[in-house]
Amino acid sequence: MTNSSDCRSTPNKDYVFGLYDPDGEGLSFYKTESERDDSAKKTIKGYLDDNEWVDEVVNVFAFVVTHQARQTNTIRPAHESDGYDEESNCFTDPDSYNCDYELKLIQENQPTATEP
Secondary structure, three states: OOOOOOEEOOEOOOEEEEEEEOOEEEEEEEHHHHHHHHHHHHHHHEEOOEEEOHHHHHHOEEEOOOOEEEEEEOOOOOOOOOOOOOOOOOOOOOOOOEEEEOOOEOOOOOOOOOOO
16 A cells, blocks of 8 residues: 555665555655655555554554665685585585675665666
């Protein structure tokens, strides 16, 4: 039930104002708090059915994203690798890699998304 044209389905450093609509768009992210709040008002009104509120309206919520899981400690195989690197990490595909994920501040090394 989210109604804004300038929102994203994933957060980035420019789109941190979130709205969750369980029966509509799910998670949406906005550039400004005002855009998010305008969309929230429209979303909440969508839960009014024949002058009665649908119970799920209490599951609509807004938030600000501060952290996101990001790749860390990425290990890529050497081009001349036989499937293993110098530390015996196995890479069966030359485009493969090993990594960890950690919760990082969304502002850290986060490119702006190119998602429409």
